Amino acid sequence: MEIPVAAVESPAAVLEPERPETARDRVNRRWNEILQETRVAQTGVQILFGFLLSVAFTPLFRELATTDRVIYVITVVLGASATAALIAPVSLHRFLSGQRMKDELVGTAHKLMMCGMVLLALTIGCTLLLILHVVVPGLLAELLVAGVMLWFALCWYVLPLWLRRRSARRLARRSARS
Secondary structure, eight states: OOOOHHHHSOHHHHHSOOOOOOHHHHHHHHHHHHHHHHHHHHHHHHHHHHHHHHHTTSGGGGGOOHHHHHHHHHHHHHHHHHHHHHHHHHHHHHHHTTSSOHHHHHHHHHHHHHHHHHHHHHHHHHHHHHHHHHHSOTTHHHHHHHHHHHHHHIIIIIHHHHHHHHHHHHHHHHHHHO
């Protein structure tokens, strides 16, 4: 599904006259945006994944309960999966550069980034659960993690979707008045 350019621009950009954007300009802009977003997400996931890998080599790791070891394994697998999805656009670009497939590249990179962000959120949630199981007694750890994951869902998914929907309604009202 192609999102109208005006539906994803800032409110100020909607009010200003837009310079015409060719299909090629649009795909190049979208690719550059994905690259910038990838840089931010890759850094975060790589730092988190490095931390997770080092945990198994600490003396306290041997003292973890079986449940916490299972959470750890799930967390490491999620972290590795998030790393793969968030770095994949770079590999795709290297393999497909010069093949005149930028439209497909942008679409696939977008899907990988969305998948990677879900995996990253889950990795963060599981990491938090693992840490809080050690620090906070009982059910409180799960409640805190649930609250943080709800916050992630609101910030990363609900808010952007709400803003997109609001912008689309505003655009539709303007079109109806014209």
